Amino acid sequence: MYHIAVAFDVPTEHHDKFITAALQDGRDSAANEPGTLRFELIKDPERPERFYLNEAYADEAAFDAHCAGPYFAAFFAVIEPIAEGPTWLVRGTTIED
Template sequence: MYHIAVSFDVPADRRDEFIAAALEDGRDSHAGEPGTLRFELITDADNPNRFYLNEAYTDKAAFDLHCEGPYFAKFFAIIEDFAEGPTWLIQGTTVDDNA
């Protein structure tokens, strides 16, 4: 499984707009992209205007497909003028214990 986690900082007056755009991206990606396994929006415990996207895909190819898709493009078109990010936190493949 391929995982990514990124953070975004948003102005307080655009917080609701960011949340709506991120949740729509997550719903649409999960419904319309078979390789999207998880799409979570998390708010920071100490900073209510910092958000994390925690996502999982079947593999890197599924993530790349997501990045080329319409939901990703729409999300970034909405937030590009006000959100700072994404700041990459993790990007990689699950290490399984096959013992």
């Protein structure tokens, strides 16, 4: 399984717009991209402007397909003028025993 976690900083006045765009990306990706396994939006309790996306894909190719797809593009079209990021926190493949 391929995982990514990224952070975005979003001014308070744009929180609703960012949340709406992120949740829509997650819903559309989960419904229409077979390799999308998890798409979570997390708000930092100590930094009110900080949001995280925690995502899991079947493999790196599924993540690449997501990045090339329409939902990713639509998300970034909305958030680019209002958010700073993404800042990469985690990117890699699960190592299992």
